[in-house]
Amino acid sequence: MNLNATIIGQSIAFAFFVWFCMKFVWPPIVAILEERAKKISDGLQAAERAEKDLELAQEKSTEQMKEAKQEAASIIESANKRAAQIVDEAKEQAREEGQRIIAGANAEIEQEINRAKQQLREQVAALAVAGAEKILEKSVDQAANEEMLSKLANEL
Amino acid sequence: MAAADGAEQTATEYVSHHLTNLTFGKIDGHWGFAHSPEEAAEMGFWAINVDSMLMSVLLGALFVGLSRFVISRMTVDAPKAASWQSILEVTVEMVQDSVKSSFHARNNLIGPLALTIFCWIFLMNSMDLVPVDWIPLLAQTAMGDSHAYFRAVPTTDLNITLGFAVSVFFLIIFYSIKIKGLGGFLGEFAFHPFGKYAVPLNLLLELPGFLAKPVSLALRLYGNFFAGETIFLVIALLGYWQLPLHFPWAVFHILIVTLQAYLFMMLTIVYLDQAHTDH
Numbered sequence: 001m002n003l004n005a006t007i008i009g010q011s012i013a014f015a016f017f018v019w020f021c022m023k024f025v026w027p028p029i030v031a032i033l034e035e036r037a038k039k040i041s042d043g044l045q046a047a048e049r050a051e052k053d054l055e056l057a058q059e060k061s062t063e064q065m066k067e068a069k070q071e072a073a074s075i076i077e078s079a080n081k082r083a084a085q086i087v088d089e090a091k092e093q094a095r096e097e098g099q100r101i102i103a104g105a106n107a108e109i110e111q112e113i114n115r116a117k118q119q120l121r122e123q124v125a126a127l128a129v130a131g132a133e134k135i136l137e138k139s140v141d142q143a144a145n146e147e148m149l150s151k152l153a154n155e156l
Numbered sequence: 157m158a159a160a161d162g163a164e165q166t167a168t169e170y171v172s173h174h175l176t177n178l179t180f181g182k183i184d185g186h187w188g189f190a191h192s193p194e195e196a197a198e199m200g201f202w203a204i205n206v207d208s209m210l211m212s213v214l215l216g217a218l219f220v221g222l223s224r225f226v227i228s229r230m231t232v233d234a235p236k237a238a239s240w241q242s243i244l245e246v247t248v249e250m251v252q253d254s255v256k257s258s259f260h261a262r263n264n265l266i267g268p269l270a271l272t273i274f275c276w277i278f279l280m281n282s283m284d285l286v287p288v289d290w291i292p293l294l295a296q297t298a299m300g301d302s303h304a305y306f307r308a309v310p311t312t313d314l315n316i317t318l319g320f321a322v323s324v325f326f327l328i329i330f331y332s333i334k335i336k337g338l339g340g341f342l343g344e345f346a347f348h349p350f351g352k353y354a355v356p357l358n359l360l361l362e363l364p365g366f367l368a369k370p371v372s373l374a375l376r377l378y379g380n381f382f383a384g385e386t387i388f389l390v391i392a393l394l395g396y397w398q399l400p401l402h403f404p405w406a407v408f409h410i411l412i413v414t415l416q417a418y419l420f421m422m423l424t425i426v427y428l429d430q431a432h433t434d435h
Contacts, residue, residue, distance in 0.1 A: 006205040010319025017216045022268035025223040
């Protein structure tokens with residue numbers, strides 16, 4: 001084993017390869033490693049952001065759902081109220097209509113009764129006159145009797 | 157065994173043949189390959205281990221080439237990424253994590269430096285998982301010399317590990333002076349730990365520790381793989397018995413290969429962190 005100029009040769013080769021590595025090997029590899037690291041961290045950030053967005057959207061949707069439910073409930077309530085009102089109104093109308101009809105019927109009945117009374121009176125008068133004629137057996141002045149009888153009928 | 161000549165090779169010869177570098181240098185006034193370890197030693201410092209350098213540069217080129225190939229078809233979409241891309245990304249992230257946990261200053265060199273050290277040493281180390289005769293046989297066939305030395309695992313060559321360690325050492329000195337100034341850098345040796353009245357004692361305590369950094373870096377890696385490779389060679393001598401023995405040793409070495417590459421990287425980061433901070 002003897003030391004010789006191989007040391008110098010090896011040192012020169014070493015310097016060359018280190019220079020080559022520093023110039024053409026190290027930078028591209030480090031660059032690609034950094035690029036990948038950046039890409040991954042970007043992806044993670046995006047995922048985090050998306051998660052936050054999702055959470056926000058979920059919150060919003062539950063809020064809207066709640067609002068919608070409330071609105072629906074209030075609509076149903078007012079509809080129910082309105083329906084009750086309509087029913088009440090209809091009942092009222094029907095009652096009024098009924099009363100009106102009853103009043104009309106009553107009035108007609110009254111009229112009918114009056115007419116019947118009148119007729120009855122006239123017939124009673126005629127009957128009385130006929131009775132009186134029979135009693136008197138004598139014909140009386142027709143015209144004077146008529147007048148007297150209608151007066152009598154009106155007094156009845 | 158690699159030696160194809162008629163003469164029977166002894167076990168010692170086999171092992172030492174595999175652990176001898178193919179050295180190119182000047183001997184007896186002309187340039188050529190050394191034919192024995194003695195000739196290689198005679199060449200002195202101005203010789204070069206062709207096998208280690210060749211494997212080292214080839215594996216370094218494999219690292220950057222494969223990386224560039226993977227980068228050229230890289231995609232941000234993780235599920236669509238090829239498994240090669242995942243391997244590269246995992247490695248880079250491991251290196252980034254190590255740098256982040258141990259290196260507290262800012263320096264764009266540290267990441268690529270650590271990545272290169274880890275991947276390159278990992279590839280060099282993993283050459284010892286290739287059966288010990290394959291790569292030498294390939295080299296011998298290519299050279300047309302069945303006796304040629306060829307050491308397939310560059311990290312079993314102290315020159316290679318020292319090449320790394322010395323480079324790191326110079327980086328430590330460079331950044332220490334750049335960050336703390338020459339005075340601050342030298343002051344760390346002179347005025348710690350006993351204040352300015354005990355400068356010689358301080359130097360005696362601090363300098364060996366500082367100088368030990370590159371030596372320990374280089375020797376740790378070299379020692380692990382020299383020993384590991386020697387055991388692989390001894391196992392290869394056992395005939396059919398090498399099959400059940402090679403497997404557990406290779407499995408164990410998968411751990412050693414990764415661990416030593418990681419250790420070298422980690423220590424480099426830590427040393428450079430010390431160079432960037434006052435302590």
